Amino acid sequence: MFSFQTNANRLASLTDDVIEEKNKKFSGIVKVSIEDLVFSPEFMPCDQNITAAKVSRLKRIFKTEGCNRREPSNFILGTISASLLSEALLLSKLTLDDLRGSEGSRMLYLPRFQYIKCANGRSRAAALLDTPHLGTWWTVELYLYQDLDPKAFDIITENYINEGAFSHGHICERIVYHRSHNLTEEKRWWARLTKSLGVILRSILKHPLIAPALLELIINIPGMREGFEIGTWHKIIGGKCDEEVVRYMEFTLESWVKLMGSKEALLNVDTEDVKEFQLRVPGVSQVDYRYLADLIEGGIAFKRLTNVEERSQILHRMKNINYLLPSIYTLQKDFKYLRLCTDTMKRLLHGKRKIPLTAQVLAYDAFSHKDPIGPNDVFFERLKSLYLYIMQDLVELTGEWPLLEDGEEPPEAPFRHPTNWHRLAQKARRLGFESDEIRRLAVTNPDEQVASKALQDARPTALYEYDESEVQDILSRIVHEFTRARARASTDIESTFTTIGAGEPITRRCGRQYSGAYMHDRWSFNLDEFSRRTRESRDITSLFVRKSVFHAFWRLDEDKDGDEAMPYPERLSPSSRGSQCHSPEGATSFEPREKLRKGNRNQRQDGRRRSSQPRDRVNRLVPNQEVIRKKSSRKKGARRRTEQRRRQNVIRHLISQESPPTQHLATQPATSPQISINQDNHPEPMQFDSEYGVSQYSRGSSLRLSDSALRLVRLVNKDEIKVFQWTVSGLKSRWITQSWPRESISLKISELGAQLGDLVFYLPEGRTISQHELDKHETICIAPHSITVPQSAFPAEEEL
Template sequence: MLNPQAQTDRLVCLTENVIEEKKKKFRGIVKVPIEDLVFAPDFTPWDYNISAAKVSRLERIFKNEGCNRSEPSNFILGTISEHILSEALDLSKLTTADLQSRKDPPMLYLPRFQYIRCANGRSRANALSATPQLGSWWTVELYTVVDLSAEAFGIITENYMNEGVFSHGHICERIVHHRSKDPTEEKRWWARLTKNSASIFRRLLKHPSLAHHLLQLILHIPGIREGFELSPWGKIMAAKCDEEIIRYMEFILELWVELMGSKEALDYVDPEDVREFQLRVPGVSQLDFHHLSTLVTSGNAFKRMTDGALRRELVVRMKSIKYLIPSLHTLQKDFKYLRPCTDTVIRLFSHNRNSYVTAQSLAFDAFSSKTLLGPDVVFFEKLKCLYLFIMGDMVGITGEWPLLEVGEMPHECVRLPRSWYRLAHEARRLGFHSDEIARLVSEDPDEQVALRALREARPDSISEYSPSELQGIVRTIVANFGEARDHITGKPSSEFTTTGVGEPISRRCGRQYSGAYARDRWNFDLAGFSDPTPESMDITSLFVRKSVFHAFWRIDEKPNVPTPEPEDEPMLPPQTESLSSENELMYSQGMPVHAEAQDQPILDWNNSYEHNRMRRRVEIRHRKKKKQKRAVRQASMRRISQTGKRKNRRLIQNLLERLQTAKQPMISPATQPVARQLAVQQQPTIQQQLIPYENTTSEISMAEDWGAVISTPTLDLIRPLAQTLEMTVLEFIEDDLNGGSWKEHKCQRESISEFIQHLKGHFKRDVEFYHQHEPRTIAEHELSQHDAICIAPKNVKFEESHFPAEEQL
């Protein structure tokens, strides 16, 4: 180990080497749009990982005094690869000499998906974005990656960065990276942690089971480091739930590898990508898929992925993601939901609370059907059922109320003995046995309350109950308790998906909210969780519980059975069709929540300025589309109406011409009103509408031989255009001699309902309506669609010969 003086000399030497390297390998000064800059240590755009106080101060300076981007001390130091610089020079129509010879730095434009990695200047770029009148570019002191070594760039970056800017994940990764290579560098990074954080990380590195899986994530997924915080891991290590945490970390690595296609592709993931992708499920939620696929195809996500084919393959792989995408940040939040569940299991099975035995180990020891080979499928299935039971009665078991909804008042909450009594019975039914379970099962809470009430009403000091009668009295009181009715009659049913507004991003991790708990607790069922979730517009709070349960305990989903296609219109690919304004509006209006300080939701673009801007844009687009649809609908109705009128006028004109030229006997007087009405059908008068129905009658015998009145093809032209103002109604009159006859009535079409009610009074039983020439019934609401109908008593059997011939009507 070097002494303090040697360490100081080494740092001075390093600094001198960096200065010398900068002098020799300087490439030039250029102006670069701030959109083409990413900043250390996580190489994210200017609007992430910022210091709000510093940005606010710079904004005031820029607005009042302007910004001097020509001052060398204000230059941003950046690096770029040699081949990208060559492409940028060609695109900007510059040469290498132009970067150093010009007095005024030229503007350098980069190819798509390419960025300059900057050691400093994030706050300046962020403040400049708030003053667009000054121009959205900054002066960059440019070096190439090959010329400027990684060690030199790292030292420059550290000199620019404040101590608090590096995330715990980045510091821990640097410590592990230098641990076996450079003890001096390792010590410098340890110095960036507080005493408490350093103590937690040392314990983590020595942890026999958690250390390996945690370092796998920190070392292999660069973008996941920013969400890592050391303070929750002190509680995680003390919670005795190692197996659940390990399964969650394995799930993080497995899902991100599945998403990116390989472990090598994880290098493309930066903190901005993790913030956008975490807590979304593109394989189930169409809204999530549309949002993420748009980011990928536009180049706003995975900015270091320059191959378009890789981006298209990534979009295809997103459809296979069937659970919420996790991260270390979501793990730290979901631990707050896991902790009460594992604490309950430990209390149910533990003999010595102080011994470090995990919840799963205690449950396995208490399982009656355990095998010598360790936990098997049967044990895990029973353990999952036990945890689901705990999740369904979390409030009664733990005595902790969920997070409050907006406007909800705090509740007084205590552990309910009856909830523990039911839990003990469920654990014993599943095959678990322990002293605590036996004690809880033997002590019925209702009996305890009844005994306590009896003794409080009549203390033992002044009276006593007969031992032979006491048990009967207690049973009577307990029976009366059973008369109480639950506030909730029946168990509310919840679905995993919805076609409307889904669960907001901010509520997809951490503790449950009271509204979601009251709605979903009745549906925590292993069989239901094991069914594949079909794709829909968005997910619900119940799906969030399913996904969290899968991360901690795993769900063995049943084989996916093909289901009928949903009635909803399929979502088109984002390259060709944008999301409908209605769906964007639904998704943008997330439910506001007031979480506790330690449960603040993650900040993403949905809850920022970008979200509000998008929401206003969607509302304006929605109003415009609504007006356009209304105008198109009105124009279409006018066009259909005019077309129908023209068609009817042509048909009537053609019909009258054919009637005049037909070489057939003239139409009988009985049918002349029909032709006249057809001629004036398009111009009904008020007198016509006020004419009451005519109750004219004529006797028609069934035995009579009907003659043809109109037997020409002209009748075929008249029939389809019937719809005249007058209808013919034939009433069946029963006759003992001839069997019956038909009585003809005339009535106006618009008065058919009243007239039918009048005729029904003639019959002493139910009636049926028939076509005029065949025994085929007609529904009463369809009577006005026919020119002639028959009405007869129900259950009277007719043959076709019994009906009046159609030509007679």
């Protein structure tokens, strides 16, 4: 058996070789600021992965006995690249001879975002940071990174293992790495795990679906390794929800690649970066964006990324992160929620029987609308709808209460409500899922079960009996009385994905739901609503957290505009609508596609009809009570932007149609004023004037528009940006309003920059934006970089 004693003997036998290697590659002894040091194995700052008791003991020693940083045995071993050393020597006004002859009396300064990688000293550096009166520097024994043998560096690092334990993720990465290089080294890393953890890790590495996706994260993203906890994965593997877990891990990799710009750049992500960025959504939450932008601009985040331009690019890419950034750590937490859903699905399909198949495989087997041409689209759409229905009634279906809010009393023992299972089975059948268990649940009357139990509880069968001819009549009368219950109205407003107030705390953005969030959000779990893109706002709510978790496990087909498809204008004749679809060639390609989408489309239409009609909702936390959800009005600004997009779609569609003039004349009143737009085979650009909006053309076929349509054309054609410029005159400061042509925005910015110097760009609510985003907005604010604009001074949306 490969033990730690064997490892100690091995290190002792290699001591002479390591010492010889160190002497050859020695570069000098210098004093270095602790802020410029990162420590192995994951090269994080000294305040990460430490033993608190050891740091406290060192602090007491430093305060009572002092800190002897000139003792050679207390030196920290660090490595540095030759190019970085040259820059540091130039910055510090030193030479290499100064380093080798100073015996640690010279201070070496590093450029910003550059660090020395240290093999030891983490705890003593952390203790010194908490006693700043001693000076926050340490003596470093410096070696060139390219010259020092990596194997020797690893041995030195492992010899100082008491400085900080290796994470499970780091051990896993080392095992996988040495598996193809050195069997002895692999066994040495296996020896660091307990017997039970070793068994679990072996089962993970043998799993055909989970292992590849997990190793992609552990190997490519060093910062993910510390969050990996082997002990939780025996439940994940035993949960039989492999497809959902793999989708989550694939989405994790995709999200971090989108943030960093490439797969190669993921190596620059350390543990501290993952801890700060996970569970944040800078593309939607302004609070998250500002927080993360400060970390990047201040050099706190992505310390390994030394190129300033690449760091600035991350600020732009953060705007594309539209869901919570996941990680291995968040997966392990969110699995607790996933398992409640998948266990419910398996129980719905096959009852209490244990079947060694995943939830998705069982669901596909029960799906009755299979089509050999390609059933995946319809199946996944229906499967996602069924899971959302399960999420609505999760407490009543599982009998497990959500996490309690602060000060909330634990409820009475919850139980699985037969009524909710009956409704779930009916929903599953409507979506196309069939099994013996679904049919049993669907045909069983849960009210009769409750009535029968009430009769037995009131008069135990051991002492009483009913006339068999009267039992059914009694049950029917009791069930009839249940129908007398009236719907109880709810005063709760509709849940939203974002808020202009305080958002959902980071600590509540993964794992199981809290009871308050469950009660407030459950009726908003709708596939159509989830599939609409969430617009940027101040912060996110608990409903957005559910949407992100759902997307990570099952994926949403998001509508980028967030609007419904525009209908054809009523004035257009049917023959002008999609003529290609009615041609023989178009029909050939259209029919198979329509066959696949028919069920899916009908389901969405039914969902929209149901969501547009007022109806009672059952509050299934309280049996036999219903909740009527009240619709809240949309924000004024959001409604205005949506209507403008719809008007633009109408105009584009009107202009793109080619129909004989006689058709339009037949459908429009002859007395209405008409203006034509040239639409022949070689269209000329439309000309706009201030009075009518569109000049008249006489040649070629034309599309005749009414006055209302022309007003829409003039609205769309107005391509200017409203600009607020902040000016200061004496003690007074104010906004100067002007309009700039959109096509000359860059020229205007250059001219203004030549007058005022560096500029800062804002949206009317005060959020900063970059220059390349200016042409995407209707209104912008500009101020000199040297002047701070008070938040209260920014123009309100109602003033625009």
